[in-house]
Amino acid sequence: MKLFPLFADLNQRPVLVVGGGAVASRKTQALLEAGARVSVGAPQLTADLAALAAGGRIAHLAGAFQPDWLDDAWLVVAATDDRVVNAHVSRCAEARRIFCNVVDDPALSSFQVPSIVDRSPITVAISSAGVAPVLARRLRERIESMFDHTLAPLAQLAARHRAAIRAARPDLGARRRFYDWLLDGPVASLLRQARPADAEAALTEELETPQMVPPGSVVLVGAGPGDPGLLTLRALRALNEADVILYDRLVSPDILAMARRDAERVDVGKHPGEDHHATQTRIHGLMADNARLGRRVVRLKGGDAFIFGRGGEELQFLRARNIRYEVVPGITAALACAAHAGIPLTHRAHAQSVHLVTAHSSTEADTLDWPALAGATQTLAFYMGVGQLDALARRLIQHGRDPLTPFALVENGSRPQQRVLTGQLEDLPRLARAHGIHAPAMLFVGEVARLGDELHWFGQHLSERVDATT
Template sequence: MDYLPIFTKLENRPCLVIGGGEIALRKVHLLLKAGADVTVCSLAFHAKLLEKADAKQVKIIKGTFSDELLDNKWLVIAATSDKEVNQHIAECANSRQILVNVVDNPVLSSFIMPSIVDRSPIIVAISSGGKAPVLARLIRERLESLLPMHIGRLATISGEFRHQVKKTLKSVSLRRRYWEKLFGNGQLGQLLQRGQTDKAIALMTQSLTEEVAKGDVALVGAGPGDPSLLTLKALQLMQQADVVLYDRLVSSEILDLVRRDADLISVGKEAGNHEVEQSRTNEMLVEYALQGKKVVRLKGGDSFIFGRGGEELEELVASNIDFQVVPGITAASGCSAYAGIPLTHRDYAQSVTFVTGHRKQDGKQLDWKALAIKNQTLVVYMGLIQAEEIQQQLLHYGRGAETPVALINKGTTADQHVVIGKLDELSQLGGGLKGPTLIIIGEVVCLADKLSWFNPEQGHKLSRDPFLVNLA
């Protein structure tokens, strides 16, 4: 960047223009628009400059340039037709560190004047740094036709309205959303275009009232169980919620972190046993949001991984409800980390696949052949009931009987229980396990021996004997 674009405040600040012709007149005009206190020095003056002097808009000094004219000036424009005079002015101004522009001479100038599109208070400045003035002009012309005239008016009334918006909408994100919606509303522009400013202001006020009255939904992933795995954003939203609709998998420790006055509603799901039907959950989200509530939809793990988050959002979109999505740590990440089983490892697994053991009645079959390939890790969610089928299919398609498998029950919680075995005994390993269980199949499971660190009984951290670690 050859120049730093800045917008300078010149209101009531003394500025000097040397030269009295057409070009000087244009520069004076711009400086006056910015409210500058303008003095013009020249041997002769354009008639319009004389008019401005008569109207006391500018001071004029008839004569040649002298250094003392620079006293107290903020900014100087040399617009004479004499190159030597212009150069002298530039040298004097530079030696006093006063910003100087020499018309059509970027080399002598310490600032240049851009092409501008003026929709005050919106101003677009374009400069090619003196390299391609025609190109800059063409860009300006394009922008002139793109930016409607009423945009300045829009910016002005927005500025007047800002304080009220700030008072009404407490958070930055709410305010941002309000403004984005407002400026995206074509109706506002049309009103201003027709000069109906009162109606435009009424529309802004009405939108603000609606924004306050309208609730929204945050689809929040609560992670696999350990409350300290919640994201900061999840926690913030839980603390601001009016209503929280939560799943069975969300632990009571996590629910304890929800704002005390919020309504907690269980819509828990277990494969085949839905406490509240999904369609009813969807309806409830919409109903509460339409009541103006801040709704948090809290789901175990991550909402977009076997969490039906997408289906709920589609319902919100259909009802025009605002929403946001906060990712959570999915069971595969949480459980594998807390069991010391890296899901990939350069020696054992170059890919990892997440599949669900529970599918829609008419759901598609899994591609067992692809899932049986060696050197990949298979993570099965909701797979306990289907353990026998998983075992048979993988063996049938060539996965080794000795392939290590891990069942992680209630992973990351104080009740975490890990069972490790081989693929040909998978269907036997889960007997007696209750609660959420994740199955990890693949060579990486053997690393648990060496890498497990989480001991729920002893308050998380497992103290390891370095001698045993080396033997493992």
């Protein structure tokens, strides 16, 4: 079940809690903190709830649940220890289209109460859709440790000056840069030093300082092989600062989901059958046009931009036009796919060097040194080779590579659907066809590939190896 995240304004709105025990007491207190007008319906109340009722903080509806208790309610929480009663509350609420939470019973609930990190007015909510509350609680504990308690006064300071900020920075990009400065600059530091007056003075001074429109820039970001957990911290920051993201075909949706929500996303991926020269020309034009408008452009590439990613060509284009740029390296596919397949690219007993090779050259203008590649005690890592497996195997064997040399073909490396096919070089094309291996996939050739049979740990492993002694 996928829930729609929602922060509800309950201030001075009537809410019903059914149940008078300890759980109902906790829910009631949280609702009161949100400003709700709470009615608690139950035959008896805990001492805490009774004190709230005596003090006029809540209304007590004595007795068993009655459907008319829902007459004015905006939402309801069922917190009794009787599932039959809770189910009755849920059905009545559903009939009236009132959101209902039944504590610890997702099947009867139309909304869930998340775990909360409270830095009011900043609130972080974590939900497991009610199926793993302990996991949500553990995540909340981790997030609590990430956020300084000065985040609350910083947000309150920004709220007080919101109108002035909008007036001084009417341009959306300039306003974003100001808020970045607010979080990263002297204001936050002064608040951590318990100097709120100085912090406010620094904010006011910055607002009154005339601003120059900064030039646009391009950040070349390596997105890695697809697993969002392999994205570097610097890459994540670039994605959250981007105005425009120009992304390649192999960049996973999970990576794009980590970018700033309002950033413009443009698919510039090269697809089979297209004129790649024309596509690259379009990419150059988009980078330049957006940078000249003062935008922060992220050029997002699968793997690493400097390993068969035309990163050098794009930087040359930018340098020739005096456009500012920087580079954020990514984990290239050879490293990630080998690691996720349990294959060390080097090994003292098997391989003293690694060759990163683009397989396109096996069918285009072939300038590869095949005799050198066919040598032993080295690992070959072929990019973009799925369509050329017949030619790759044939040429390596023709130039002296043992037909029984181990290979590993890693499809969708590092992603949940990863498959690893291992076998012997002479069988490579046949086995790949038999198992329907498709791009994106990395091919590894060399004795280290044999270790994938022993050390594999991630995804599906398909071994078709035949021992040469049998």
